Amino acid sequence: MDIKIIATDMDGTLLDAQGQFDNNRFEKILGQLEERHIKFVVATGNEIGRMRKLFGQDLMERMTFVVANGARIFEGNSLLAEQHWDKALVQDVLAYFAGKERDYHLVANLHDGAYALEGMTFPMVEKFMTQEMAKEFYKQIHFIKNFQELDQTAIIKMSLVVDEEQASQLTRQINQQFEEKLNAVTSGFGAIDLLPIGIHKGWGLRNLMKRWNIEEHQIMAFGDSENDVEMLELAGFSYAMKNAENKAKEAARFQAPANTEAGVLQVIEQYLKES
Numbered sequence: 001m002d003i004k005i006i007a008t009d010m011d012g013t014l015l016d017a018q019g020q021f022d023n024n025r026f027e028k029i030l031g032q033l034e035e036r037h038i039k040f041v042v043a044t045g046n047e048i049g050r051m052r053k054l055f056g057q058d059l060m061e062r063m064t065f066v067v068a069n070g071a072r073i074f075e076g077n078s079l080l081a082e083q084h085w086d087k088a089l090v091q092d093v094l095a096y097f098a099g100k101e102r103d104y105h106l107v108a109n110l111h112d113g114a115y116a117l118e119g120m121t122f123p124m125v126e127k128f129m130t131q132e133m134a135k136e137f138y139k140q141i142h143f144i145k146n147f148q149e150l151d152q153t154a155i156i157k158m159s160l161v162v163d164e165e166q167a168s169q170l171t172r173q174i175n176q177q178f179e180e181k182l183n184a185v186t187s188g189f190g191a192i193d194l195l196p197i198g199i200h201k202g203w204g205l206r207n208l209m210k211r212w213n214i215e216e217h218q219i220m221a222f223g224d225s226e227n228d229v230e231m232l233e234l235a236g237f238s239y240a241m242k243n244a245e246n247k248a249k250e251a252a253r254f255q256a257p258a259n260t261e262a263g264v265l266q267v268i269e270q271y272l273k274e275s
Contacts, residue, residue, distance in 0.1 A: 001275060004218040006033065006268060007041040007066070007205055007231060010054075011128070012188040013241055014042075014264045019129045021054075025265055030062060032272050041208065043201040045069045045159070045187045045227055047109055049140055066204030068109060068157040068228055069193050073204050081207055082111075082156065083199050089181055090152040093194065096177060103149065104170070108150060109157035115150060118143045124161050124190045160192040167192055171226075185226040186245065193205040193227050202230030220271070222256060222264045223248050239267055 008014045009036050017019055027262075033040055042051060043066040051065055065074040073080040085187040101117055105124075108115045122144070126134045144150070162170055167186045174184035174194070183195045201223075209215070221228075221235035232238040232251040240252035241259050249255065258261035 001237065001269070002218055002221050003038055003216045003237065003271065003275075005039045005041055005205075005208065006220045007043045007235065008222040009200075009201075009224060009231075010042060010044040010046060010051075011191075012243060012259050013222050013228075014259070015054075016262070017128060019133055022262060022265065025262070027059065027210050029268055029272070030059070030206070033268075034062065036272075039064060039208070039212065039214075041066060041068075041205070043204060043221075043223075043228075043231055044244075045157075045191070045193045047114065047157070048072065049113055050076055050137075053136060064208065066201055066208070069187075069195055070200050070204035071156040072111075073207055080211070081204075082166060083196075084153060085155045085158070085196055087152045089196060090155050090183070092159075092178070093158060094147050096174075105161040106147070107141075107159050107161070108147060108155050108230050109159075110150065110154045111156065113140055113142055115142045115144055115147070117147070118145055122161055124163065128189050158194040159187075159235070162190050162192065164190040166190070176198050176206070185229075187227040188225045189244075195227070200230040201228060202234045205231055205234055219267075222267070223252070224259065 029042055041064045048065060048067050052060060061076040071083045097104060102120055105122055125137060166188060167190050169193055171184045171186055183197060185193050187193045216234055217236035219235040220237040221231050222239045223232050224241040226247045227243060228248050229251040238252040239254045239256040240249040240262050241256050243258040256267045
């Protein structure tokens with residue numbers, strides 16, 4: 001096994017139930033990967049702002065990030081690639097959710113962060129974050145009166161947050177409505193990411209493969225949700241977490257211990273020990 005890229009999702013994968021990870025243990029592993037010239041890639045539905053808060057400046061500079069489900073790619077803090085939504089698709093989505101934005105906790109991401117309607121709260125998000133992290137989450141959101149205020153040519157991601165038991169049914173409804181235009185996928189904890197057809201974590205990873213001249217069999221990847229499927233199918237050594245959704249488990253070749261057991265770090269440590 002000649003691994004050149006290790007790519008991991010964050011929520012439900014690298015992060016524990018409180019949205020945290022063992023920083024010291026991770027930094028030790030990252031140092032060993034660097035010694036072997038193995039690239040460490042974070043592939044997440046989150047935006048770069050949250051990654052900066054989680055990892056800090058020093059670690060950020062040593063890693064690569066596929067954020068917003070592949071719509072943006074950063075090497076350290078340098079933007080390598082960015083994909084925007086088509087304006088017509090943005091308008092179609094806003095029309096579909098008109099009057100229901102608060103019910104479904106609709107969020108739009110631009111390059112400067114997330115936008116939501118004034119007064120909107122996210123109780124589902126608070127469930128898996130510490131109080132301090134939840135406070136920081138709200139600080140990063142720009143609250144607006146109407147989504148029509150936004151530059152609709154600059155949107156890079158749209159998402160919803162609902163009760164977990166609603167997520168699968170709502171995802172099916174959206175996919176029926178927007179067939180061949182976008183793909184709605186669950187990303188854990190009741191979150192649903194709306195992805196333009198062709199943009200996903202696998203697309204972002206393929207961009208890096210071309211850039212670094214790396215092949216599928218040289219990639220190890222970890223995920224737990226439906227928005228990880230393309231990445232898991234692409235990687236030669238793909239791991240679904242023990243706590244993963246069924247679609248992620250079906251796409252992966254192997255299973256890692258649960259995120260609550262630092263499963264990603266366990267598998268990487270074992271690989272480093274044996275290789």
